Amino acid sequence: xxxxxxxxxxxxxxxxxxxxxxxxxxxxxxxxxxxxxxxxxxxxxxxxxxxxxxxxxxxxxxxxxxxxxxxxxxxxxxxxxxxxxxxxxxxxxxxxxxxxxxxxxxxxxxxxxxxxxxxxxxxxxxxxxxxxxxxxxxxxxxxxxxxxxxxxxxxxxxxxxxxxxxxxxxxxxxxxxxxxxxxxxxxxxxxxxxxxxxxxxxxxxxxxxxxxxxxxxxxxxxxxxxxxxxxxxxxxxxxxxxxxxxxxxxxxxxxxxxxxxxxxxxxxxxxxxxxxxxxxxxxxxxxxxxxxxxxxxxxxxxxxxx
Numbered sequence: 001x002x003x004x005x006x007x008x009x010x011x012x013x014x015x016x017x018x019x020x021x022x023x024x025x026x027x028x029x030x031x032x033x034x035x036x037x038x039x040x041x042x043x044x045x046x047x048x049x050x051x052x053x054x055x056x057x058x059x060x061x062x063x064x065x066x067x068x069x070x071x072x073x074x075x076x077x078x079x080x081x082x083x084x085x086x087x088x089x090x091x092x093x094x095x096x097x098x099x100x101x102x103x104x105x106x107x108x109x110x111x112x113x114x115x116x117x118x119x120x121x122x123x124x125x126x127x128x129x130x131x132x133x134x135x136x137x138x139x140x141x142x143x144x145x146x147x148x149x150x151x152x153x154x155x156x157x158x159x160x161x162x163x164x165x166x167x168x169x170x171x172x173x174x175x176x177x178x179x180x181x182x183x184x185x186x187x188x189x190x191x192x193x194x195x196x197x198x199x200x201x202x203x204x205x206x207x208x209x210x211x212x213x214x215x216x217x218x219x220x221x222x223x224x225x226x227x228x229x230x231x232x233x234x235x236x237x238x239x240x241x242x243x244x245x246x247x248x249x250x251x252x253x254x255x256x257x258x259x260x261x262x263x264x265x266x267x268x269x270x271x272x273x274x275x276x277x278x279x280x281x282x283x284x285x286x287x288x289x290x291x292x293x294x295x296x297x298x299x300x301x302x303x304x305x306x
Contacts, residue, residue: 003028009058018044036204076150091125101148134161191294225264226289233281
C-alpha cells in the first residue's frame with residue numbers, strides 16, 4: 001500500500017525550477033531513500049511534504065487523501081539544520097516541543113524519561129543547548145522528532161555530526177521504528193547508510209526523477225556481469241586456462257589467496273567458468289559482484305548531466 005505520494009509536483013523560485021513534475025510513491029512501513037546531489041530538489045520536496053511551503057502545481061497524498069494542515073501531527077521531521085533554542089535548557093525545550101505535538105505534560109515527561117534513559121542522556125536535562133556538541137544536539141532533535149510516535153518520519157541527513165558509535169545507535173533506532181510500523185523518508189548523501197537501511201530509493205537530479213525502485217532491484221539492473229573468484233594458485237595459469245568469453249579485469253592479493261575479478265562476457269556461465277579452471281587452481285569461493293549504491297549514484301547522475 002502506498003502511504004505517501006507526490007503527484008506531478010512542480011515548484012519554481014524566480015527563474016529556478018526546483019521540482020519538475022516529480023512523482024514518488026512511498027510504500028507503507030518501508031524506509032524510502034530520497035537521494036540526489038546538492039541542489040537537486042530534495043529539500044524543496046521535503047519542505048512541501050511538511051507544508052512549510054506549497055507546490056506551484058501537483059499534490060501530496062497521505063494515506064490516499066490530499067495532505068491537509070491537520071496531517072502535520074502525523075509527521076515527524078528531523079531537519080539537517082539544528083532547530084533548537086540555544087539559551088534554553090535541554091529538558092524544558094524538549095518538553096516544550098513535545099507539547100506542541102499535542103502530548104500532555106504527563107505523557108511528554110514519561111516518554112522523554114524513556115528516551116533520555118535509552119540514549120543515556122539524563123545528565124543533559126538541565127544543561128543549556130549551547131553547551132552541547134553538534135552530535136548531542138542532533139540526539140535531542142531525534143528524540144523530539146519521534147516522541148509523538150508519528151506515522152511518517154522524515155529524516156534529512158540524520159547522521160550528521162555523529163561518531164560511528166552514535167551513528168550506529170541511531171541506525172538501530174530507525175530500524176526499530178520501522179518494525180513498530182512507521183513509514184520513513186530518509187534523505188542522505190551517505191550511500192553506505194542507504195544500503196544498510198533503505199528498501200526503496202528515488203534519485204533526483206536537476207529537479208527531475210532519474211532513478212527509482214527497490215534498492216536490490218536497482219543493484220541487479222546495474223550489475224556488470226562481474227564474478228569475484230577467490231583461489232589459490234598461479235594467476236598466470238588461471239589467465240591461460242580461462243576460456244572465451246571470460247576476461248580478468250583485475251586481481252588482488254588477499255591474505256593467503258588471490259581474488260580475481262572476471263568479466264563474464266556474452267554467453268558465459270558460471271558452470272563454464274568453473275569447468276575451465278577447476279583442475280588447475282584451488283577455488284575457495286565464487287560470488288557475483290553487484291555495484292554499490294555509491295557507484296550507481298555517480299554513474300546515473302553523470303549520465304543525466306550529459
